[in-house]
Amino acid sequence: MEALQKGGLNDLVIKLATVNGTGSASANSLLMRAIFRMGIPVMGRNYFPSNIQGLPTWFEIRVNHQGHLARSGRVDLMVAMNAETYRQDLAELSPGGTLLYDSTWPRGTSLVRDDVEILGVPLAQMCNDAFTGVRPRILMKNIAYVGVLAALLDIDMSVLRSLLEETFSNKPKLVDGNLQAIDLGFQYAAEHFACPLNIRLEKLDKNDQHILIDGNTAAALGCVYAGASFAAWYPITPSTSLMDGFRGFCEYFRKEPDSGKNRFCILQAEDELGAIGMTIGAGWSGARAFTATSGPGISLMSEFLGFAYFAEVPLVLFDVQRAGPSTGMPTRTQQSDLLSCAFASHGDTRHVLLFPSDPAECFSLAVKAFDLAERLQTPVIVMSDLEIGMNDWMCPKLEWEDSYRPDRGKVFDAEALEQTPEFLRYHDPDGDGICYRTYPGVHPNGAYFTRGSGHNEAARYTERSDDYQQCMDRLTRKFQTAATLVPEPVLIGTGQATTWGVISIGSCDGAVREAVELLSDKGLYVDYLRIRAFPFGERVQAFLDDHEHIFVVEQNRDAQLKSLLSLEMNVVKDDLVSILHYDGTPLDCPTVYTAIYDQVKKSAAA
Amino acid sequence: MTFIAKPKINYAGQVKNKLGLTVHDYEGTISTLCAGCGHDSISAALIQAIFELEIPPHKISKFSGIGCSSKTPAYFLSAAHGINTVHGRMPAVATGSNAVSKSLYCIGVSGDGDSLSIGLGQFAHALRRNLNMLYIIENNGVYGLTKGQFSASADIGSKAKKGETNEQQPIDPVKTALGLGGTFIARSFSGDKEQLVPLIKAGLNHDGFAMLDVLSPCVTFNDHEDSTKSYAHTRQNFHRAIRMDFIPPAAPISTDYGEGKTRTVELHDGSHVLLRKADQDYDPTDRSGAFTYVTEHQKRGEVVTGLLYINAERRDMHGIAGTIDEDLINLSFEDLCPGADALAELQNRFR
Numbered sequence: 001m002e003a004l005q006k007g008g009l010n011d012l013v014i015k016l017a018t019v020n021g022t023g024s025a026s027a028n029s030l031l032m033r034a035i036f037r038m039g040i041p042v043m044g045r046n047y048f049p050s051n052i053q054g055l056p057t058w059f060e061i062r063v064n065h066q067g068h069l070a071r072s073g074r075v076d077l078m079v080a081m082n083a084e085t086y087r088q089d090l091a092e093l094s095p096g097g098t099l100l101y102d103s104t105w106p107r108g109t110s111l112v113r114d115d116v117e118i119l120g121v122p123l124a125q126m127c128n129d130a131f132t133g134v135r136p137r138i139l140m141k142n143i144a145y146v147g148v149l150a151a152l153l154d155i156d157m158s159v160l161r162s163l164l165e166e167t168f169s170n171k172p173k174l175v176d177g178n179l180q181a182i183d184l185g186f187q188y189a190a191e192h193f194a195c196p197l198n199i200r201l202e203k204l205d206k207n208d209q210h211i212l213i214d215g216n217t218a219a220a221l222g223c224v225y226a227g228a229s230f231a232a233w234y235p236i237t238p239s240t241s242l243m244d245g246f247r248g249f250c251e252y253f254r255k256e257p258d259s260g261k262n263r264f265c266i267l268q269a270e271d272e273l274g275a276i277g278m279t280i281g282a283g284w285s286g287a288r289a290f291t292a293t294s295g296p297g298i299s300l301m302s303e304f305l306g307f308a309y310f311a312e313v314p315l316v317l318f319d320v321q322r323a324g325p326s327t328g329m330p331t332r333t334q335q336s337d338l339l340s341c342a343f344a345s346h347g348d349t350r351h352v353l354l355f356p357s358d359p360a361e362c363f364s365l366a367v368k369a370f371d372l373a374e375r376l377q378t379p380v381i382v383m384s385d386l387e388i389g390m391n392d393w394m395c396p397k398l399e400w401e402d403s404y405r406p407d408r409g410k411v412f413d414a415e416a417l418e419q420t421p422e423f424l425r426y427h428d429p430d431g432d433g434i435c436y437r438t439y440p441g442v443h444p445n446g447a448y449f450t451r452g453s454g455h456n457e458a459a460r461y462t463e464r465s466d467d468y469q470q471c472m473d474r475l476t477r478k479f480q481t482a483a484t485l486v487p488e489p490v491l492i493g494t495g496q497a498t499t500w501g502v503i504s505i506g507s508c509d510g511a512v513r514e515a516v517e518l519l520s521d522k523g524l525y526v527d528y529l530r531i532r533a534f535p536f537g538e539r540v541q542a543f544l545d546d547h548e549h550i551f552v553v554e555q556n557r558d559a560q561l562k563s564l565l566s567l568e569m570n571v572v573k574d575d576l577v578s579i580l581h582y583d584g585t586p587l588d589c590p591t592v593y594t595a596i597y598d599q600v601k602k603s604a605a606a
Numbered sequence: 607m608t609f610i611a612k613p614k615i616n617y618a619g620q621v622k623n624k625l626g627l628t629v630h631d632y633e634g635t636i637s638t639l640c641a642g643c644g645h646d647s648i649s650a651a652l653i654q655a656i657f658e659l660e661i662p663p664h665k666i667s668k669f670s671g672i673g674c675s676s677k678t679p680a681y682f683l684s685a686a687h688g689i690n691t692v693h694g695r696m697p698a699v700a701t702g703s704n705a706v707s708k709s710l711y712c713i714g715v716s717g718d719g720d721s722l723s724i725g726l727g728q729f730a731h732a733l734r735r736n737l738n739m740l741y742i743i744e745n746n747g748v749y750g751l752t753k754g755q756f757s758a759s760a761d762i763g764s765k766a767k768k769g770e771t772n773e774q775q776p777i778d779p780v781k782t783a784l785g786l787g788g789t790f791i792a793r794s795f796s797g798d799k800e801q802l803v804p805l806i807k808a809g810l811n812h813d814g815f816a817m818l819d820v821l822s823p824c825v826t827f828n829d830h831e832d833s834t835k836s837y838a839h840t841r842q843n844f845h846r847a848i849r850m851d852f853i854p855p856a857a858p859i860s861t862d863y864g865e866g867k868t869r870t871v872e873l874h875d876g877s878h879v880l881l882r883k884a885d886q887d888y889d890p891t892d893r894s895g896a897f898t899y900v901t902e903h904q905k906r907g908e909v910v911t912g913l914l915y916i917n918a919e920r921r922d923m924h925g926i927a928g929t930i931d932e933d934l935i936n937l938s939f940e941d942l943c944p945g946a947d948a949l950a951e952l953q954n955r956f957r
Contacts, residue, residue, distance in 0.1 A: 033957075036957070037957070211953050211956035211957055212956055212957065213956045221949075221952075224942075224943070224944065225943050225944070225949070226943075227939050227942035227943055228942075229706060229934040229935070229937060229942060230702060230705055230706050230934060232698075232701075232702060253944040253948065254942070256930050259930065259931075261928055261929060261930040261931070262927065262928045262929050262930060263929075263930055263934070263937055263941055263942065264929075264934070265705040265706065265924075265927050265929050265934060266927075267701065267702075267705065267735070267923075267927070269698065269731070270727055270728070270730075270731040271727065273695060273698065273728070274695075274697075274698040274701075274727075274728060274731060275698075276698075277691065277692075277695045277697075277698025277699045277701070277702065277728070278698045278699070278701045278702035278705065279702055280691075280698075280699055280702060281669075281689075281698065281699035281700060281701060281702025281703035281704075281705070282702035282703060282705055282706045283702070284689055284699070284702075284703060285667070285702070285703040285706050285707045285935060286706065286707070286935040287705075287706035287707075287934055287935050289702065289706070303692055303695075304692060304695065307691065307692050311689070397950075397953055398949060398953060399946075399949075400945065400946040400949045401946070402945055402946045404943075405939060406939060438687075439687075439707075439935065440664075440667045440686075440687035440703070440707060440710055441664060441665055441667070441687070441707055441709065441710045442664070443664060444662070444663060444664040444685035446664070446687075447663075447664055447684065447685045447686055447687050447688075448687065448688075449668065449679060449680050449687075449688035449689070449690065450688070450689050450690065451689070451690035452690070452691070452692055453690065460635075460680075461677075461680070
């Protein structure tokens with residue numbers, strides 16, 4: 001793993017250990033955006049507690065000129081601002097790395113390491129001298145370390161200045177204060193240390209066509225562009241910012257010009273049962289409607305998901321996954337809702353799932369989710385996670401085709417209903433399992449009384465075995481149709497003949513792509529298939545058929561993706577080798593690389 | 607059990623409303639409830655009221671949860687869309703539907719189990735958000751489909767058919783609604799169609815959550831002696847505190863009922879409810895007074911009926927949410943999607 005073991009020019013990991021509620025998020029964001037503006041690929045990850053103030057929090061920035069932005073498993077520069085976690089932070093620093101700490105207070109004598117460089121800056125002392133008031137002193141201490149890093153890493157000061165001017169365009173005094181704090185840190189470092197360090201930054205031009213955006217914001221924007229007019233939700237980390245984003249964009253884009261009234265309705269429900277019930281009501285009535293939640297919400301929504309499956313009501317549900325089971329770790333990431341979402345609810349039930357791998361795909365798959373939900377008249381669950389949803393990713397600018405028109409699926413309008421005196425809601429004239437639906441209020445001929453109980457083609461209550469089974473078989477047919485409509489997997493082939501393959505989903509992508517590239521450099525060729533939807537479809541089967549040994553990389557303990565593949569596809573279970581990561585942190589490249597490397601080598605030796 | 611279509615019988619001289627529809631055009635399939643079930647009388651009252659209001663049947667959406675009561679939307683308005691949801695969760699589905707198609711009249715039918723046990727939370731929150739719907743609780747104090755367990759509205763001392771006596775405090779939907787800020791709170795009796803029909807009309811035209819608790823005896827499991835929800839007990843003890851007439855927009859209001867005993871409240875569509883009070887001191891716009899009145903009569907074993915509280919001023923869910931006047935489902939895609947140029951411009955924020 002030597003390729004990932006050492007930082008260098010435009011290739012480094014900075015980790016900032018702070019206390020939550022002290023304003024460090026602004027300082028960290030400033031730092032990351034400055035690097036982004038310098039044209040160097042960058043991503044920041046926030047490891048935060050489920051808490052308002054006073055607990056440890058970390059921000060990890062990976063900079064990589066090649067664009068590999070998954071966790072590298074390395075820390076080149078640790079900014080240790082939290083005495084409580086100092087010992088842990090020092091231990092985590094990679095050999096040869098640098099630790100920066102606030103030397104206002106003496107460092108414990110036991111906290112030493114010979115193989116790293118330790119730099120002390122009296123940040124609190126400097127800020128106490130320069131600023132007045134408790135709050136400004138705390139906030140400026142964080143901004144001051146950005147100044148130190150600017151000197152150590154060669155960050156362009158003019159970029160920092162313009163970022164601050166943009167951020168505080170209405171409060172010029174704050175620009176001055178922040179610049180003063182940055183200068184304090186910068187000057188101290190320049191005078192006391194050999195600047196810049198070996199790991200440093202140099203301007204590139206790789207980011208002109210990119211943005212920094214988190215997945216929840218991008219998904220919210222996708223909902224706006226898809227034409228969703230209704231959303232209901234119940235607050236839950238890490239999905240809350242998706243609905244905040246949707247509201248913000250709606251307030252911006254969706255005000256009726258003359259009246260100022262809303263061309264949208266967002267309701268905060270009393271719980272997740274209410275949220276999905278409302279979404280079903282709106283979807284049944286003909287609106288594009290969605291809700292967003294996380295694992296515990298999925299559990300609560302399951303009964304209604306079964307209802308929507310059986311009554312065939314379209315809706316979109318975003319599951320921004322977090323570490324389970326139960327309350328689990330609300331602010332840590334995982335992909336552990338795969339099985340519970342695929343089969344949510346009792347009885348023979350199955351749901352269409354989409355797996356975005358980054359915020360750009362949260363945007364595009366959000367739009368796709370509405371098209372699929374209405375085409376298939378069923379819930380579509382977008383399986384995001386905290387890593388994608390709440391971190392700022394560097395993504396290509398989002399694209400939109402103005403020629404796009406929503407696929408509203410099979411709907412009879414008033415004109416069609418005028419010609420249809422005997423409308424049958426659950427009749428399948430086309431043989432694809434999908435029936436025609438009608439919206440309430442359009443035409444008396446379109447009326448039907450739907451239900452979660454057994455129903456015949458006319459939507460009427462039935463306990464007849466043949467009616468019931470016909471309906472269940474048609475739903476199976478519909479799911480088969482779904483497999484032909486969902487987004488195809490992304491294949492990254494090595495271009496070499498190989499019997500080795502790796503399958504993964506969602507936020508594993510960055511780590512897997514990097515690992516596969518590094519393995520390729522070593523002459524170990526592994527084809528990579530990133531699945532983007534469930535049901536899986538023919539191309540997934542073809543990949544399984546084409547490779548003898550397949551690694552399945554996922555972020556849960558129980559190998560849920562592997563289980564789903566074994567259940568649904570024609571594959572020998574033993575041919576699938578799990579690589580599992582489930583400690584709540586985002587997947588890192590070395591975990592994938594090492595597991596594949598060892599297995600392939602072992603196999604070659606045998 | 608399966609459904610039985612109701613044959614349409616047409617004969618000369620049938621009364622038609624201004625839409626040219628007869629009362630049969632407002633019917634549903636044949637009820638499969640027990641003969642004599644109070645719920646069927648309520649369905650009949652709904653049919654009568656909506657026929658007389660001359661609402662096109664397909665401009666109504668029907669909602670229900672689970673239970674005997676929740677089957678009934680099949681038994682009225684075949685030409686209206688309906689959705690029989692999951693147990694206790696009908697208010698959420700009605701909320702979402704009304705949010706996007708506000709021009710439709712929204713009728714929810716629930717029961718005491720569906721609204722006061724499993725669905726108490728949803729019932730309370732639909733009330734709080736003042737969802738514009740007529741919400742009928744067909745209240746019989748018992749679980750019918752599972753054969754006779756007490757529901758949360760069973761009175762203390764009421765005996766189940768198998769002999770068990772209820773000792774738990776009942777949840778009274780009227781007092782619950784008063785406490786939760788309900789804006790239209792009424793109680794009636796399935797056997798009192800004269801009272802029920804105008805209440806339904808007023809409830810449908812009230813811009814907000816119209817809660818109508820209808821005592822509706824269960825002939826199979828809760829109509830015996832020692833039941834406080836039987837036909838006999840209800841007939842003996844129900845007390846019309848207020849008679850109510852519904853007066854459509856522009857119709858004349860007659861006031862010859864005697865000084866101090868009548869009061870009119872104007873609804874948003876210009877219709878009126880005319881309240882004729884049995885008790886001169888009763889004020890149906892006084893929330894705490896209504897609570898006390900209902901409670902005092904309960905102590906005497908009396909069930910007070912009528913439109914017990916009304917507030918036509920408070921904004922409904924749409925007023926609070928600030929939505930446009932037209933139905934959200936009628937917005938064009940152009941109105942909803944900001945387009946490529948706006949996206950390009952917006953993304954300057956993300957750099």
